[in-house]
Amino acid sequence: MIKGADAHHVDLSFDNNVFTLETIKRALYRFADRCSFDVESADKQTKVTLHVPANIAEPGIDELCSRIRNEVLDQDLRDSISRETANIRTLILANAFSNTGLIES
Amino acid sequence: MSRLGKKFRLPQAFDQAVPGQYWMLPCRFVNLDDNRYVLTNEVGEHLVVTRPQLEQFVRKTVSFHGDFYHDLKSKHFLIDDDSNVAVDLLALKYRTKAQQISQFTALHLFVVSLRCDYTCQYCQVSRQTDDKLAYDMSQETADRALEFVFRSPSPAIKIEFQGGEPLLNFPLIQYVVDQAKRINENHDKNIQFVITTNLSLLTDDILSFCLAHDICLSTSLDGPQDLHNLNRPRPGRNGYQLTVEGIRKAQAVLGRDKVGALMTTTEASLPRVREIIDTYLSLGMDAIFLRALSPYGFAVKTGQAYKYDVDRWFEFYKEGLNYVLEINRQGYPFVELYASMIINKIFSPFGTGYVDLQSPSGMAISAIVYNYDGDIYASDEARMLAEMGDKKFRLGSVHHDSYEDVILSDTVLDTLEATLSESLPMCNDCGFLPYCGTEPVYHHATQGDAVGHKATSGFCSKNMKIFRYLFTLLEDDPEARKILLSWVRP
Numbered sequence: 001m002i003k004g005a006d007a008h009h010v011d012l013s014f015d016n017n018v019f020t021l022e023t024i025k026r027a028l029y030r031f032a033d034r035c036s037f038d039v040e041s042a043d044k045q046t047k048v049t050l051h052v053p054a055n056i057a058e059p060g061i062d063e064l065c066s067r068i069r070n071e072v073l074d075q076d077l078r079d080s081i082s083r084e085t086a087n088i089r090t091l092i093l094a095n096a097f098s099n100t101g102l103i104e105s
Numbered sequence: 106m107s108r109l110g111k112k113f114r115l116p117q118a119f120d121q122a123v124p125g126q127y128w129m130l131p132c133r134f135v136n137l138d139d140n141r142y143v144l145t146n147e148v149g150e151h152l153v154v155t156r157p158q159l160e161q162f163v164r165k166t167v168s169f170h171g172d173f174y175h176d177l178k179s180k181h182f183l184i185d186d187d188s189n190v191a192v193d194l195l196a197l198k199y200r201t202k203a204q205q206i207s208q209f210t211a212l213h214l215f216v217v218s219l220r221c222d223y224t225c226q227y228c229q230v231s232r233q234t235d236d237k238l239a240y241d242m243s244q245e246t247a248d249r250a251l252e253f254v255f256r257s258p259s260p261a262i263k264i265e266f267q268g269g270e271p272l273l274n275f276p277l278i279q280y281v282v283d284q285a286k287r288i289n290e291n292h293d294k295n296i297q298f299v300i301t302t303n304l305s306l307l308t309d310d311i312l313s314f315c316l317a318h319d320i321c322l323s324t325s326l327d328g329p330q331d332l333h334n335l336n337r338p339r340p341g342r343n344g345y346q347l348t349v350e351g352i353r354k355a356q357a358v359l360g361r362d363k364v365g366a367l368m369t370t371t372e373a374s375l376p377r378v379r380e381i382i383d384t385y386l387s388l389g390m391d392a393i394f395l396r397a398l399s400p401y402g403f404a405v406k407t408g409q410a411y412k413y414d415v416d417r418w419f420e421f422y423k424e425g426l427n428y429v430l431e432i433n434r435q436g437y438p439f440v441e442l443y444a445s446m447i448i449n450k451i452f453s454p455f456g457t458g459y460v461d462l463q464s465p466s467g468m469a470i471s472a473i474v475y476n477y478d479g480d481i482y483a484s485d486e487a488r489m490l491a492e493m494g495d496k497k498f499r500l501g502s503v504h505h506d507s508y509e510d511v512i513l514s515d516t517v518l519d520t521l522e523a524t525l526s527e528s529l530p531m532c533n534d535c536g537f538l539p540y541c542g543t544e545p546v547y548h549h550a551t552q553g554d555a556v557g558h559k560a561t562s563g564f565c566s567k568n569m570k571i572f573r574y575l576f577t578l579l580e581d582d583p584e585a586r587k588i589l590l591s592w593v594r595p
Contacts, residue, residue, distance in 0.1 A: 030531060032560040074136070077163045078534045081129055088192065089131040092147060095196030096203070 008052040008061055012068065013045045019072055021046060023079050027071040034064060127165065127178075127185040130195065134159060135536030135569075137576055142536070148198040149451060149539030150180040153580050202456045202539075209470035209512075211259045211458055214485060215250060215281060216267045216476045217242045218274040223303055223339045227371055227398055227409040241274045242477040247281050249503035250475035255288055256508040261295040265323075267474075267485070272306040282318050299323055304351025305339065312358045319363075322355050324348060326366040326388075328374060328381035336371050352388050361389055370397050370421060372412040378425035386432070386439065394442040395425045397567065400550050401489035415563050419570045426574070433588045445592040447575060450540040452593045460484055461564075462542035464532075466524035469500060469517045479503040481511055483520065486546035497549055520545050523555045531559040537572045 014024055021041055028037050028048065034056070038049040050068075052061055134144045134154075142159050145151045154162070154173075161167045162182070167174045177183045184191045205211075219240035221228075254262060264285060266278050282298055289296050298320040315322065326348055327333040333345040355364045366388075368374075368381060378395070385393045397418045404410040429441045446459050460467030468483035475481055479502045482488040487498030498520070501511045511517070524543040526532040532541070544564045548557030559565040578585040 026534070030560055032558065074134070075534075077159065078133070080163050081132060082534070084129050085131040088128070089147065092131065092192055092195045092199060095192065096199040 007054055008050075008056070010050040010052065010061060010065060012048045012050065012065060014048070014072060016041070016044055016046055019046070019076055020079065023075045024048065024072055026078075027068060027075045030071055031064070031068055127167075127174075127183045129163070129183055130181055130191060132182050133534055133536045133538055137573055137580075141580075143572075143576055144182065145536045145539050146181050146195070147539070148181070148195055148202055150182075151451065151536075152176055152180055152182065153576065198454060201454050205456050205458060206465075206470060208259045208261075210257045210473050211261055212263050212265060212472035213250070213254045213257070214265045214267050214472060214474040215242065215247065215271075216269070216474065216488065217247075217271045217277045217281075219269040219477055220273045221269040221303075222273070222305055223270070223337055223344065225337045226407045227336065227369055227404045240269065240477055242277055242475075242479075244277065244280055246475070246477070246479040246503060247277060248284065249479060251281065251284055251288060253473075253475070253481070253503060253508050253511070254285070255292055255294075259294070261297075263297045263299060265299040265301060267301050269477075270303055270306065271300055272302050272311065275306075275311060279314060282314075282320070286318070297321070303337070303339075303344070303348065304355070305344070305347040307351045307354065312355060315355075315363075316358055320359075321363045321365065322359065323365045323367065324352060325369070326352070326384065327368050327371075328377060328384050332373060332377060332381070333384075335373055336369065349388065356389065361391075365392070366390060367394050368396060370395065370413075370418060371409060375413060375417060375421045378421050379428050382425060382428055382432070382439075386437070391438060392440040392442050392445075393425075393429070395422050396443075397422075399486060399489070399547070401486060401493065401546075405493065415566045415570070419567065422571065423574060430578075430585050430588055433591075434584060438591070440592055443571070444575060444589070447540055447571065448589050448592050449594060451575075452590065453595070460542075461544050462540070464524065464526035464538070464542055465521040466543050466545050468498065468520055468524070468545060469512065470521070473500075475503060481506070483517065484546060486544075486550075490546055490550055495550075498546055520555060529556055529559070531565070537569065540572060541568055 021039075024046055025039065028039070035050045035052040037051070040047045040049075048068075050061075050065070052064065056064070130146060132144055132146045134142045137143050137153060140155060142154050142156065143151055144154050144159065144162075158167075158173060161173075162177060167177065174183075178185070178188060181191050181195055254264065264281065266281070271278060278300065285296060285298075298318060299322070300315070300320060301323045304322070304324050314320070325337065327336040330345040333348065334342055337344045339347075352364055352366065366385065368385075374381060382393055398404050398410050400410040426441050426444055429439055429444075432439045446457055446462060449455075450457055450462060457463065458467070458471055460471050463471060468487065472484055473481065474483075474485055474488045476488055476491075480491070481500040481503060482491060483498040483500055490497065491499055498516060500506075500514050500516050524545050526535075526538050526541060526543055529543065532538055532543070535541070543557075545555035545557075547564050548562060549555045551563065552558055552561070557564070575589070579589060580586075
């Protein structure tokens with residue numbers, strides 16, 4: 001961790017074979033109230049640099065990093081659900097709105 | 106056996122599904138605490154699960170013979186070879202939840218006067234002093250607004266008279282009620298009336314009219330005398346006395362169920378939630394709505410809207426809800442209305458008419474506002490914003506625009522499109538989505554964008570805290586669960 005004059009900078013890395021860039025970005029979005037990010041994607045890894053305000057409130061940077069890692073795992077599960085259920089979701093909605101005149105042919 | 110076989114499947118048919126052979130149905134999840142997640146499907150059925158259970162479910166390793174598998178199956182989180190009706194059932198439930206969208210618009214607010222005899226610091230409307238008749242709605246404007254009201258496809262219509270103080274223009278209220286009833290003879294809608302009033306001008310004649318036309322009264326009551334008068338000053342500093350007298354008188358004439366009250370939380374209210382609730386109890390009321398200040402009107406001009414943050418408000422709310430549960434435990438049925446609406450969204454098959462908890466937003470399709478001058482707004486908040494000079498959510502005018510112009514305006518359609526939670530960043534994969542809503546006017550006012558950035562949104566933060574607290578109560582406190590479930594209405 002590098003501590004600057006007005007912010008902390010912390011690097012996290014994620015294996016591209018395990019997590020997609022979309023998954024990582026979705027997870028980071030949820031922490032936009034606490035820090036900003038630089039994201040660099042290379043061949044094997046995606047590097048995320050956290051820019052955390054110097055006056056970060058509790059629970060602190062280590063806990064923040066831990067929560068981001070867990071959120072990336074959660075987003076990965078969400079991706080799996082979303083991929084598997086996309087078609088059936090469309091089917092349910094089409095069924096729900098059939099005969100309403102709301103479905104464009 | 107052969108005849109029975111036509112009606113019942115053979116025992117071996119129930120053993121066909123094998124572990125791993127199931128398909129997930131659309132669902133979302135959100136962490137409840139460090140160990141548990143709330144898993145919800147498209148229609149709001151839910152399960153609270155551990156992280157390992159969640160992993161097992163998604164990775165297809167749930168044991169076919171265990172309770173968890175059957176919970177997932179019975180609540181429509183998965184289908185297997187043995188179940189094929191889930192899609193039809195989910196579609197039916199989805200349609201039921203969304204039914205109200207096809208029956209827009211139920212609530213029509215008539216701002217019959219901007220005049221007011223109060224000078225509340227937190228007023229979310231830019232009231233005028235009570236001698237400026239220019240701020241009263243005319244009969245001509247009311248007639249045009251009524252034409253809009255009866256174009257609404259909704260079989261149930263509620264006309265709510267707002268202000269300022271609407272009783273300062275009571276003759277127009279009488280006119281609108283009479284005209285609406287006359288017009289309704291050709292429409293046969295279920296029509297209701299509400300006057301939102303501070304009650305200071307309440308007379309026996311007004312009450313007689315309300316009784317004759319089955320009109321409900323809704324007033325503001327912020328708590329005990331000193332707090333109420335501090336929040337809601339009026340000449341003579343007797344606002345509390347007039348309000349309490351008005352409530353008692355109206356209860357006696359109209360019945361307790363016809364008189365409701367709303368409170369608004371100021372910084373001075375924060376340490377006093379028990380006293381506020383006690384005030385409601387002392388008046389025989391059966392419910393309270395613990396409401397935070399909205400960032401509109403005088404609440405912004407005077408800085409009241411920014412004197413406390415979401416965390417402080419939530420502590421106030423939590424203490425209030427716990428006290429309400431304590432009152433129920435002592436045998437007195439008493440409801441916190443915001444929690445009640447959420448609990449109903451969790452457990453009832455129906456959607457809500459509450460604008461802030463709808464997707465898409467209930468703006469214009471659940472409630473629509475006719476201002477004193479004939480301008481039409483998408484919600485009460487939109488009108489408040491306009492009084493601050495921002496007419497982003499003005500839909501048109503009853504004098505210059507047709508019903509079609511207004512309902513099909515870009516402002517309405519763009520806002521509906523922008524407030525479908527299912528397509529909003531962070532909302533679209535949130536486990537609380539089926540119970541939540543969007544508030545485009547709030548996000549426009551606080552972030553300059555109707556969609557809003559949910560990571561920094563006070564609306565999102567407030568609702569997430571309340572959802573998590575309610576689910577924690579439902580899971581961990583059987584007595585609280587029983588009370589909360591008693592608030593579900595068919």
